[in-house]
Amino acid sequence: MERLAYGDTGLEVTPLGIGLAALGRPGYVTLGHAQDLGPDRSVAGLGRRTHQVLDHAYQRGVRYLDVARSYGYGEAFLADWLAADSERAATVTVGSKWGYTYVAGWRVDAEEHEIKDHSLPTFERQYAETRELLGAHLDLYQVHSASLATGVLEDRRLLDALTELAGSGVVVGLSLSGPDQADTLRRALELSETGRAPFRAVQATWNLLEPSTGAALAAAQQAGWGITVKEALANGRLTARGDLPDAVRHAATELGVTVDALAIAAAVAQPWAHVVLSGATTIEQLASNVGALELTLPAGVVDELTAVAAEAPADYWDRRRTLAWN
Numbered sequence: 001m002e003r004l005a006y007g008d009t010g011l012e013v014t015p016l017g018i019g020l021a022a023l024g025r026p027g028y029v030t031l032g033h034a035q036d037l038g039p040d041r042s043v044a045g046l047g048r049r050t051h052q053v054l055d056h057a058y059q060r061g062v063r064y065l066d067v068a069r070s071y072g073y074g075e076a077f078l079a080d081w082l083a084a085d086s087e088r089a090a091t092v093t094v095g096s097k098w099g100y101t102y103v104a105g106w107r108v109d110a111e112e113h114e115i116k117d118h119s120l121p122t123f124e125r126q127y128a129e130t131r132e133l134l135g136a137h138l139d140l141y142q143v144h145s146a147s148l149a150t151g152v153l154e155d156r157r158l159l160d161a162l163t164e165l166a167g168s169g170v171v172v173g174l175s176l177s178g179p180d181q182a183d184t185l186r187r188a189l190e191l192s193e194t195g196r197a198p199f200r201a202v203q204a205t206w207n208l209l210e211p212s213t214g215a216a217l218a219a220a221q222q223a224g225w226g227i228t229v230k231e232a233l234a235n236g237r238l239t240a241r242g243d244l245p246d247a248v249r250h251a252a253t254e255l256g257v258t259v260d261a262l263a264i265a266a267a268v269a270q271p272w273a274h275v276v277l278s279g280a281t282t283i284e285q286l287a288s289n290v291g292a293l294e295l296t297l298p299a300g301v302v303d304e305l306t307a308v309a310a311e312a313p314a315d316y317w318d319r320r321r322t323l324a325w326n
Helices: 033-037 043-059 074-083 120-137 156-167 181-193 214-222 246-255 259-268 283-294 301-309 313-321
Strands: 016-019 064-066 093-098 100-102 114-116 138-146 171-176 201-205 226-230 275-278
Touching: 016 043, 016 283, 043 074, 043 283, 064 226, 074 093, 074 120, 093 120, 093 201, 120 138, 120 156, 138 201, 156 171, 171 181, 171 226, 181 201, 181 214, 201 214, 214 226, 246 259, 246 301, 259 275, 259 283, 259 301, 275 283
Parallel strands: 016 064, 016 275, 064 093, 093 138, 138 171, 171 201, 201 226, 226 275
Antiparallel strands: 100 114
């Protein structure tokens, strides 16, 4: 798998990365997550599964790894995997995120799984926790699901702290969620272009059902930012398990590929995308996701699919909020 410059950040990534959102904790909002994990959701069991997926991803050439403080034991699982082989660890790029705190207590049926707080004290606490686990392996640190509503982009003391972090050599970025992704990104670009924020990377949702961030992501790429695509499979909605738009199902059949491979290939094909995350929890899912890199999509097919499959952003995110933790 080829290595790509991650914008002008100085980091390198591969077209496909691995995200640990569905591996680091026993519950997540991906369709069929419980079926994929099976009965063993112990800390030790998920730790072994995470290492197996990381091993196979590495063997297939994946060199970008994504995690977050709120992914249960995700950072700890990744830290153990990195410590097991220092030569291997030296060849990967690692990104993590702060801003959510995991509060489910390893329960799938918890009333609340994570609490969002973009305050300076939360950043200081979580950065110390991340650094303790990942140490010098931490290459990219991102605000987790930044939005205009939380005020994170207007907190001068916090932005100063992030600027100090960037000065230490860690690339600072933000991840996005919700119907205002594009507006949040444009505000972050404005702040960074005028020297009021240190952001140089963004991780955003883009998929065939929710392509509304495309223009803003293109602008960020033109500004030299690193671009990561998350949720290319729409939390399982763009797989055989989802209630698929007929056009997407028919296109996958005509191309002779799985729906997930088609959806990931569509994201990889975006000219502004540097790395697309796989959220695979099984080796079989990973193999199917990696297969997307061998798929050359016919000219115009992505535009055709998004034209008929895309939902209004508000509708898409309302639907996502109804997905059950399982």
